[in-house]
Amino acid sequence: MLGHRWDRVVEAVEKAGPDFARYVTEFAYGEVYPRPGLDLRSRELVSVTCLTIQGLKPQLKTHLIAALNAGITPDELQELFIHLALYTGFPVALFGLTTAREVLEEQGLV
DSSP states (O other), X not given: OOTTXXXXXXXXXXXXXXXXXXXXXXXXXXIITTOTTSOHHHHHHHHHHXXXXXXXXXXXXXXXXXXXXXXXXXXXXXXXXXXXXXXXXXXXXXXXXXXXXXXXXXXXXX
């Protein structure tokens, strides 16, 4: 889902701790993500939502890229943040929306 960016993600996590990086890659992306209960689009919508609520910008940007690669459109992301405003408030949704805008600009999509 991240292409060449995946190597940078793993490298950054490995700096924090090699065992932790192994747990992330083996458990999260080796066991949880491939489960049959949700498709990749749905998993990325959940990930973007959770990371927005937590205010975790670097991880949010990574999952916004993954969301776009999973086929989620910029318009769908905008709707996600509008809907999110109902449950988390406008400041949180605005954080997500402005972060998404940064990613879309970096990706040359706006």
